[in-house]
Amino acid sequence: MSAPPIKCHETSRPKILLRTVCIHLFLCSIQASFAAASEGPSKRINIFSPSSTPALEIGHLAMFVFTITGAVFIVVTALLLFVIIRYRARRADDASEPPQIYGSNQIELAWTVIPGLIVVVLFLATARVLFAVQGALKPPSALDVTVIGHQFWWEFRYPKLGIVTANELHVPVSNPNHPTPTYLKLMSADVDHSFWVPQLGGKTDLIPNHINEMWIDPLKPGLYLGQCAQFCGVEHAKMLLRVYVDTPDQFVAWIANQHQPGNQEPQAAVGRHVFETLSCMNCHTVEGTAATGRFGPDLTHLMSRSTIGSGIAVNNPDNLRDWIKDPDHLKKGCLMPAMQLSDGQLNPLVAYLSTLH
Ligand code: HEC
Numbered sequence: 001m002s003a004p005p006i007k008c009h010e011t012s013r014p015k016i017l018l019r020t021v022c023i024h025l026f027l028c029s030i031q032a033s034f035a036a037a038s039e040g041p042s043k044r045i046n047i048f049s050p051s052s053t054p055a056l057e058i059g060h061l062a063m064f065v066f067t068i069t070g071a072v073f074i075v076v077t078a079l080l081l082f083v084i085i086r087y088r089a090r091r092a093d094d095a096s097e098p099p100q101i102y103g104s105n106q107i108e109l110a111w112t113v114i115p116g117l118i119v120v121v122l123f124l125a126t127a128r129v130l131f132a133v134q135g136a137l138k139p140p141s142a143l144d145v146t147v148i149g150h151q152f153w154w155e156f157r158y159p160k161l162g163i164v165t166a167n168e169l170h171v172p173v174s175n176p177n178h179p180t181p182t183y184l185k186l187m188s189a190d191v192d193h194s195f196w197v198p199q200l201g202g203k204t205d206l207i208p209n210h211i212n213e214m215w216i217d218p219l220k221p222g223l224y225l226g227q228c229a230q231f232c233g234v235e236h237a238k239m240l241l242r243v244y245v246d247t248p249d250q251f252v253a254w255i256a257n258q259h260q261p262g263n264q265e266p267q268a269a270v271g272r273h274v275f276e277t278l279s280c281m282n283c284h285t286v287e288g289t290a291a292t293g294r295f296g297p298d299l300t301h302l303m304s305r306s307t308i309g310s311g312i313a314v315n316n317p318d319n320l321r322d323w324i325k326d327p328d329h330l331k332k333g334c335l336m337p338a339m340q341l342s343d344g345q346l347n348p349l350v351a352y353l354s355t356l357h
């Protein structure tokens with residue numbers, strides 16, 4: 001008794017369908033990640049226009065890898081399509097078994113050695129960029145900034161300049177002839193976060209009890225957007241980053257403003273009293289007042305920032321009021337409580353905060 005003939009096409013159809021579904025899901029996920037990245041108050045997070053040495057190096061490497069893997073994809077897809085079409089089931093097919101061929105040394109060798117070589121090339125190219133970026137010597141003109149990730153906002157400390165701010169990082173533009181790179185020391189106050197401003201550098205994690213370092217040397221002034229790229233809790237997606245790359249003059253002016261003592265306008269005294277007598281002061285610092293809390297952002301120069309809540313709302317009196325009345329309304333699940341304040345407390349409080357330039 002002979003076995004029934006094997007009908008190849010019966011098993012291959014579901015497989016092809018599965019593959020098509022996989023490719024479709026892959027394309028959809030790329031599309032979804034771009035949609036998520038575009039949610040900024042003004043501009044979009046851009047992964048295609050590097051503007052700093054590490055980002056340029058990583059960008060070139062990514063294009064190189066993409067070219068090679070793209071070529072592999074095209075060759076494999078072309079062969080697959082050829083086989084699918086050339087050997088499809090036909091009406092006149094008598095379903096008999098085709099000639100059976102067992103292996104070919106040349107072909108086996110070719111499809112083992114060629115992918116092996118491709119992997120070695122990709123590995124060497126990646127290692128070169130890794131060493132070039134991590135091994136770069138730090139010039140004495142470098143600026144140091146300590147970045148501390150908090151659920152769900154960023155703290156920036158400039159140890160040599162005595163500046164503490166939040167969510168909006170200011171750094172000087174770097175001239176390739178006289179580089180002024182910024183070296184970031186990354187730490188976390190709670191859980192894992194990840195610092196990611198794609199135009200300026202690679203993604204680097206902020207890990208509790210472990211210091212990571214990275215550097216950027218932005219080549220063009222302007223605003224660069226990024227975001228926390230490590231799931232750190234409910235509001236992880238609203239932990240946005242704004243890096244202002246200043247011209248030398250702008251940067252000096254910004255430093256001078258941050259060095260101003262906390263504002264003491266007499267007409268804001270009522271609001272200041274409200275601020276100092278509520279628990280705001282346990283979580284926030286305003287220099288020159290009794291408030292020295294560090295759980296939330298430093299508010300000494302709150303109005304020098306263009307957004308609040310780490311980039312989720314424009315910083316204006318209306319949004320400030322909305323925020324203090326019920327932070328959850330703007331950023332659900334953030335770690336600042338709604339304090340059930342009356343209008344009599346809210347109005348002077350917002351008036352006071354609006355004087356903190
Ligand atoms: C339990 C600690 C806590 C208390 C109390 C608290 N805050 Fe906050 N506050 C935070 C945290 C945490 C954030 C950051 C939230 C985020 O962006 O996820 C914040 C953010 C803010 C911001 C936005 C700052 C920025 O740059 O984004 C303002 C303004 C603010 N708080 C004002 C107040 C005022 C006014 C009070 C008192 C009525 C107060 N806070 C009480 C913890 C607190």
Ligand SMILES: [Cu+2]
Pocket residue numbers: 149150151152192193194228229230231232236239
């Ligand atoms: Cu985070």
